[in-house]
Amino acid sequence: MSNVVLKDVHKQYQDTHVLSGIDMNIEDGEFVTLLGPSGCGKSTILRILSGLTDATGGNVMIDGKDMKKVPPKNRQVGMVFQSYALFPNMTVYENVAFGLKMRKEPAKEVAEQVEKMINLVGLQEKKEAYPHELSGGQQQRVALARSLVVRPKVLLLDEPLSALDAQIRKHLQVELRTIQRELKMTMILVTHDQEEAMTVSDRIFVMNQGGIAQEGTPSEIYTQPKTEFVANFIGRYNVFSKEQLGKLIGKNAVVSADKYAIRPESIHLQPQPSAYKLHAIAGDSIMNGNVIRTIFHADNKQFTTEQLHHQASAFEKGVEYPLFVASEDVIALS
Amino acid sequence: MAYQENEKGFVETMKKFTIVMLILIGIYLALPILATALYAFSTEWNKTILPEGLTFEWIRTLFQDTRFVEAFGRSVLLSGGAVFISILFIVPAIFVIVLYFPALEKWFQASVVMVYAFPGIILSVGIIRFYSGTSLPMILAVTGVYVISVLPFMYQGTRNSLRNVQGRQLMDAAELLGASKMDAFRKVLLPSVYPGLFVSSLLSFSVLFGEFVLINLVVGSRFETAQIYLMTKLSTSGHIASAIVFVYIVLMGILTLVMATVMKKAKGMRRT
Numbered sequence: 242m243s244n245v246v247l248k249d250v251h252k253q254y255q256d257t258h259v260l261s262g263i264d265m266n267i268e269d270g271e272f273v274t275l276l277g278p279s280g281c282g283k284s285t286i287l288r289i290l291s292g293l294t295d296a297t298g299g300n301v302m303i304d305g306k307d308m309k310k311v312p313p314k315n316r317q318v319g320m321v322f323q324s325y326a327l328f329p330n331m332t333v334y335e336n337v338a339f340g341l342k343m344r345k346e347p348a349k350e351v352a353e354q355v356e357k358m359i360n361l362v363g364l365q366e367k368k369e370a371y372p373h374e375l376s377g378g379q380q381q382r383v384a385l386a387r388s389l390v391v392r393p394k395v396l397l398l399d400e401p402l403s404a405l406d407a408q409i410r411k412h413l414q415v416e417l418r419t420i421q422r423e424l425k426m427t428m429i430l431v432t433h434d435q436e437e438a439m440t441v442s443d444r445i446f447v448m449n450q451g452g453i454a455q456e457g458t459p460s461e462i463y464t465q466p467k468t469e470f471v472a473n474f475i476g477r478y479n480v481f482s483k484e485q486l487g488k489l490i491g492k493n494a495v496v497s498a499d500k501y502a503i504r505p506e507s508i509h510l511q512p513q514p515s516a517y518k519l520h521a522i523a524g525d526s527i528m529n530g531n532v533i534r535t536i537f538h539a540d541n542k543q544f545t546t547e548q549l550h551h552q553a554s555a556f557e558k559g560v561e562y563p564l565f566v567a568s569e570d571v572i573a574l575s
Numbered sequence: 576m577a578y579q580e581n582e583k584g585f586v587e588t589m590k591k592f593t594i595v596m597l598i599l600i601g602i603y604l605a606l607p608i609l610a611t612a613l614y615a616f617s618t619e620w621n622k623t624i625l626p627e628g629l630t631f632e633w634i635r636t637l638f639q640d641t642r643f644v645e646a647f648g649r650s651v652l653l654s655g656g657a658v659f660i661s662i663l664f665i666v667p668a669i670f671v672i673v674l675y676f677p678a679l680e681k682w683f684q685a686s687v688v689m690v691y692a693f694p695g696i697i698l699s700v701g702i703i704r705f706y707s708g709t710s711l712p713m714i715l716a717v718t719g720v721y722v723i724s725v726l727p728f729m730y731q732g733t734r735n736s737l738r739n740v741q742g743r744q745l746m747d748a749a750e751l752l753g754a755s756k757m758d759a760f761r762k763v764l765l766p767s768v769y770p771g772l773f774v775s776s777l778l779s780f781s782v783l784f785g786e787f788v789l790i791n792l793v794v795g796s797r798f799e800t801a802q803i804y805l806m807t808k809l810s811t812s813g814h815i816a817s818a819i820v821f822v823y824i825v826l827m828g829i830l831t832l833v834m835a836t837v838m839k840k841a842k843g844m845r846r847t
Contacts, residue, residue, distance in 0.1 A: 314751070314753050330763070
């Protein structure tokens with residue numbers, strides 16, 4: 242049985258359509274990410290799921306039960322906010338215990354569960370500290386522990402890592418995924434960071450302008466973008482019009498679509514079997530950690546290539562090079 | 576190198592200038608207060624630079640005068656009552672509007688500006704003309720005006736506290752953890768914004784306690800407050816008047832100290 246189902250969900254504020262016809266089926270124990278730019282409606286979906294905002298139309302079901310008339314406190318949905326929303330007047334222990342106390346759990350049970358959860362997020366030393374005495378990463382762990390301790394059916398994560406620095410963010414992404422697998426809990430993450438989405442998700446819903454642009458596994462989304470928007474948003478794809486690509490690799494190669502996408506790492510200097518050949522002039526090269534990104538120009542079109550740093554060929558700026566793209570790496574967009 | 580030394584020299588000079596200016600302003604502001612306080616404790620102070628002697632006579636006389644004690648009590652009752660009514664009725668409205676109907680805030684802000692826009696004299700004439708023909712006691716009309724006149728302090732303080740702690744998200748988080756709206760308000764939101772609310776209340780109280788124009792014009796000696804009592808004493812005894820001012824300054828000093836302590840110790844006012 243699907244744990245979370247959204248059927249034709251709409252949300253409208255006066256004349257503005259924030260969400261239009263959202264359909265989602267999220268399986269029990271799945272880690273799903275809603276990925277998209279700011280204002281695309283992804284956080285609104287979380288607020289509708291939690292009951293904090295009402296949908297203008299459509300149905301939300303959790304475990305087969307229609308949530309229309311169920312208030313937020315009875316939905317068994319947890320939420321971790323972008324700003325953590327820790328209660329400033331309570332210690333770490335009190336914050337984590339709050340939900341259990343509201344559910345009138347016995348004191349002994351509360352103490353056991355809270356200790357267990359504080360240990361899970363590694364904050365034993367900080368349980369008597371107030372939120373303002375903690376770092377951003379520690380506050381985020383408290384927020385996570387506070388939401389997890391009440392064992393929600395679904396945990397919603399609204400850009401929970403966006404305020405943290407890159408190193409802590411990456412560490413917490415892995416930790417989040419580990420905890421999710423350990424607890425086998427359904428989690429829905431909202432983010433605009435495609436790397437984060439790829440790292441943690443079983444499935445990704447790419448959103449744009451209040452609708453779902455594409456859904457699939459991280460691998461499907463990355464290797465088979467369906468639209469120009471997804472190709473641009475998910476991974477620095479080079480997007481060509483039919484005419485532009487026709488000039489580069491030959492008109493016979495491009496027949497089925499108006500636009501095509503090629504991943505930067507799919508363009509090689511070495512000949513490939515069944516590959517298209519194109520000629521382009523090298524521009525600037527940018528070192529980006531383990532990847533070297535080089536800008537090429539051909540027929541007034543600019544595109545980039547990416548090579549692993551240790552395998553990279555040196556391109557001389559202003560020199561024309563022959564480049565190769567495998568036919569299966571030229572993706573037709575709809 | 577020479578440029579850096581010049582710049583350093585300029586910064587040093589400006590620093591010294593700022594300190595001197597601050598000291599001069601401090602002296603300018605403190606001298607009248609110190610002189611008044613000293614006069615309240617002086618036996619005679621007419622022909623000498625410093626008082627000829629010190630005494631507690633005027634303070635003692637003041638507190639033995641039942642008129643003063645009653646006037647002081649009325650001031651506390653009137654100011655405290657108005658602030659209490661404001662907390663009871665206006666603050667919940669501010670909570671609801673700021674958290675759930677932010678679009679309505681512009682009306683609140685307009686009301687706040689109107690409070691500043693109407694001088695006491697215009698308000699008092701308006702109140703006298705409007706309520707004098709009704710059976711409503713004028714003191715109640717003044718109390719109503721007081722409740723409204725502290726709106727800017729209560730609104731700013733409460734709204735800033737709510738925004739500082741991101742009140743709406745705290746309410747949402749508490750509700751998702753199983754709390755009812757009332758529980759979330761009582762156990763999470765109120766303790767989080769309490770220091771700001773407390774400071775706003777004390778500020779409002781101190782402003783109302785010092786109010787003279789409205790109460791004097793509308794009610795006058797029929798409801799003698801500390802400020803009206805002070806006015807009558809100004810023409811009879813400078814020492815007693817100074818003693819009243821001294822008591823007032825001490826009261827305001829205590830209130831300021833309490834506000835500063837609350838702000839310093841407030842856990843809830845710090846952003847998480």
